[in-house]
Amino acid sequence: MATTSRTTIIAVTNHKGGVGKTSTCINLATAFARRGLTVLVCDLDGQANASLVIGKLHPSKVQVTIREVLLSGTPEVLTEAIHTDTNLEGVHLIYGSIRLLKIENDLRARVRPAEVLADKIKYLNDIYDIILIDCPPALNLLTHNALAASDYYLIPQPTGDQFGLYGMEDLIGTVSDIKAANPKLKLLGVLMMQHDNRKLVCKTMADTLRSKYSPVFEQTISHSTGVQQANMLKTSVIDLDRNNKVAKEYSKLSKEIISMIGLNDLNQISNEDDEDEEEAHSS
Template structure:
């Protein structure tokens, strides 16, 4: 091949250096041959999905969520790990706060994942929920504001909370300590979400005694209902002896994969058993939900138009609508 033939294959500059242009490399010379890519073009699958997401997000933002007439205290619990308790707590709280509600998240898990996802410092030595439960520190003194939304607050958990299960055993009224702390709180909030650890110990019991509502995330997989009976028996014991106001108000199906028959079977069984307590919105498997905490953000901030974000927005609206006519009792 001659040098003339080789030269014909090299993209030419669109402007010379003397005309104020810059020397380019790569495929810049072929840009004019490529059609412009419209990411919102509804004639393409990606464009249609993106356009639908943007429209859904715009609709959600135009319609404010109803606020409860009294404070709703909701424990998010399931002793099975990895079902989306923290993801649910953080994203529901962020969605409600971004639509006008004032929301407090109490991180009751020693791992502190909810604190991480809300961008709240929770290293050892930071004032935390541990001092509230074990040291009688006022809850107001440990609450910090999250950057996620103007009305979103967090009572963080530190690793010190890991020893609280043992320390609480010898304390007077050990099951009621969180309830008393919330009752004496001066901060005005519409919702209190309590993110429980994956166990049925004293921390979870404190959360159940403090709450009026129980929200259980259930994973759309084979072992979803295994062990749920034990949690419900504990709820019945708490209702009978410690907190008559507590009720199972909400079931949220998480990690739904529409490609599998198993997920549909789990959805069918849960709805058949729990009826209208199951939210009609299901949370899909979505990589954005997993990525967001590593950036100290909720999925709604990290990627507002992702399927996970839009699903949690819809679930938060359902939750708000359900509490509107029942004075927060759901």
């Protein structure tokens, strides 16, 4: 068990779809677990894409998902919702559910609709080192719940899309609203996705991001067909091929995050991966 005194909860969020939220959850979870940290992925997206990759069961077959945690949410239901045997070694999962798409009215009937998740998962404090919440592609009540329950939010942002920043201010505005309920919420970082520094559009977007937002992660994520391949094979790109460029980038990103949030990197094996990577850069 890890040495931290409390759990760090990170919402992976961007209200645009297809920016790499789910892939980032899957690969960061793997990278953190390989560094010896205890990790839970909480799938808060009705599309349940993270569950389709990480879970051994089809989400439609799972009775107790994050929806049931939100709706009933006794500690017993929470315990039942956690699946410890998944496709990613050392990564636990609370499944998402297609039925999440209809949960908003139930949540709105609560006294503090955006704080239901925070209230339900507080029992996990100290059990995991890291909880990653995969958010839906919308600034909806589920995303508000993720932000209200989290210590940090991480924004994956493709740099090859010149319109990519459209709407970012809405996300930042939502965060300001949520901060009233959750003052500890901080930007962990903007993660430049499918980034290629040789392309002018990517370089321009990188400059814009660095001038407007802080922090932007030092580590960027490249394009690799290995990501799609891994998703299809229900694994992470790190587990599929640790020498894949993106696998190494997520591993290094996990290291950057661990040092940002002051956790201990417990596993020497991943450090060897980092050394491989450093050698590759210097050769």
